[in-house]
Amino acid sequence: MDAKETSSFCSHPSWQSPDGSFIKTILEKGSGVDKPKESAICQIFVDPISISSTDSCIVKGFSYPTGCWFQSELGEGETAQDCLVDQCLETMLSGEVCHVDTPKGTRFLLRMASFENGKEPWEMDTNEKIEKAMRDHKKGGKAYRAGSIKVAERRYSRALRLLACIPEEAVTERITLLANLAACDVKMGRMSEAEKRCSRVLEKEPGYVKALYRRGVARAGMADWKGARKDFEALLRLDPTNKEAQRELLKAREGEKKEQLKISKALGKMFI
Known part of the structure; x- marks a missing residue:
């Protein structure tokens, strides 16, 4: 589908x-009142919208099939675009067709013919929860290493809930x-949340490098x-050869030194 066809969308809420x-x-x-939840099996059609003739990369951003009907398990997307599809599916009714637009320029039509919800966590036995959580953990790690931080965060969060x-x-x-969620927080610039999560980890396991x-x-x-500085010093007592910590410690000491100098100058001016 091309951009010209999107002009009619303005008449819809x-x-x-x-x-x-x-x-x-x-x-x-769509029809009905129920919407799919995580692990629902959905019959969907994803149709990327090209803005220009050079937008073939948009299609490559999906691991889900495009331009055809297929069966998808909600929450199993492996790329950032897949994650958008999953998020949107959670808001849809059976038979619904919608246009999805993102701040980064990804656009696609999404159709959902039907869905069937899977087991809720409370319906699973312990082994099922552990197996599903371990799968999410593994796939979250794969997504993180590929740079798909939001996908990784979603996987880790779901595993933790299970x-x-x-x-x-x-x-x-x-x-x-x-700890993995804290790594996602750091990557996404949520430093306060990362600090809180790491502190919770360190309360349980003080030596978690x-x-x-x-x-x-x-x-x-x-x-x-x-x-x-205190964190990097504590880390280096546990792992003295950690080069990343050594490098960050130097930055922290330099930052602390500059901060102290700034405070000293400010105090000095008070007595002039």
């Missing part, structure tokens, strides 16, 4: 997602997931140079 990641315009209303009510055997896995590093980076990002 639009809705923006709470996180601002997409704007949905309903072209054909393990929330499982007894003590899942404690270690929950700690790891919390990655949490010390991520909290140090988060504190440095908020100009808490003293706190950052």
Whole structure:
């Protein structure tokens, strides 16, 4: 579909997602009142919209098939564009057709013929929860390494929710997931949230090297140079050869030094 066909969309009401990641315009209303939830099996059609003849990269951004009907498990998308599809599906009714637009320029038509919701977490037994959580953890790591941070965050968050009510055997896995979410926070510039998550991890496991590093980076990002220095020093006591921590420690010390000099100058002016 090309951009000319989008001109008719202005006559339809639009809705923006709470996180601002997409704007949905309903072209054909669906039926019923139920909407798909995570793990629902949906029959969908994704049709990317080209703005110019050089926009073939838009199609490449989807791991989901495009231009044909296919069956999708909601929440199983592997790219940022797939994640947008999943988010939009959660707002749709059976039979609905909508146009999706994003701040980054990705545009597509999304049709959902029908869906069937899967098991809710409370309907799963312990083994099912653990198996699904481990799969999400693994795929979240793959997405993170590929640079799809929002996809990774969604995977880690879902895995953590699945393990929330499982007894003590899942404690270690929950700690790891919390630390991974902190890494996503750092990548997305949410330094305060990253610091809080790392502090929760370190309350449970004080020697968690990655949490010390991520909290140090988060504190440095908020100009808490003293706190950052302490984290990197603690990390290097546990892992003296960690080059990244050594480099960040130098930055933290330099930042702390400049801050102290600034305070000294300000105090000096008070007595002139």
